[in-house]
Amino acid sequence: MIGRRRLWVMGVIIVLIDQLCKWAAATKLSLYTGLTVVPGILEFHLVYNFGAAYGIFQHQRLLLIFTTIVVFGLAWLFRRTIVTSVWSQLGLMFVISGAFGNLVDRIHLGYVVDFVNIYIIPVFNVADVCINLGVACFIIEVMNVRRLHRH
Numbered sequence: 001m002i003g004r005r006r007l008w009v010m011g012v013i014i015v016l017i018d019q020l021c022k023w024a025a026a027t028k029l030s031l032y033t034g035l036t037v038v039p040g041i042l043e044f045h046l047v048y049n050f051g052a053a054y055g056i057f058q059h060q061r062l063l064l065i066f067t068t069i070v071v072f073g074l075a076w077l078f079r080r081t082i083v084t085s086v087w088s089q090l091g092l093m094f095v096i097s098g099a100f101g102n103l104v105d106r107i108h109l110g111y112v113v114d115f116v117n118i119y120i121i122p123v124f125n126v127a128d129v130c131i132n133l134g135v136a137c138f139i140i141e142v143m144n145v146r147r148l149h150r151h
Contacts, residue, residue, distance in 0.1 A: 002089050011097040018101035018126040025115035025125075034117060047114040047123040054122055061106055068103045072096065087141035094134030101127030 025046055029035060034045030051058040075082065075096060083089050102125075105112040114123040 002086060007089060007093045011093050011100075014094070014097040014126070014130055015101045015104070018098070018130070019104060021126050022101075022105065022113040022115070026113050029115060041119060043117045044115050045117040045123060047117075048109075049112040049114045049123075050110070053128070061110055065103065065106050068099050068106075071099060085141055085144070087137045087144065091134045091137030091141060094130045094137060096134075098127040098130030098132075098134065101125075101130070 025044065029044055029046035031046050031048070034043035036043045049055070051060065052064055057064060075092060079092070082092055102112045112125065112127075114125045114128070116125065117123045
């Protein structure tokens, strides 16, 4: 298991990196033209996301803030049940850090700053990557538990 202090430090670093990248994107990129990295595949393009993943719940700021706070509360309440291995520790840390990074934007700006554009998926940010990494960690955890119970 990973120590609590180390997880907190990792989470704070993730939020700081997320906020720094969003600040850089907001100050250096344009809403109308992207910075091409790999033509036809990857560009940095500033997008203000007033909703959640895949553009759902557009302009539902209070609902999204409330939902995030409820998720934090449930994670805290069930943390001993959720966190059973290193994978679930990392999963929870990534999900909470990513959600917190986007929550900061929603509270402070009224929208989330997205800027990574891979053409086959919606534009995203560092916090979104962390949330997905967290989900992947939980999937690995479930697969490991199932594998262990089969033997």
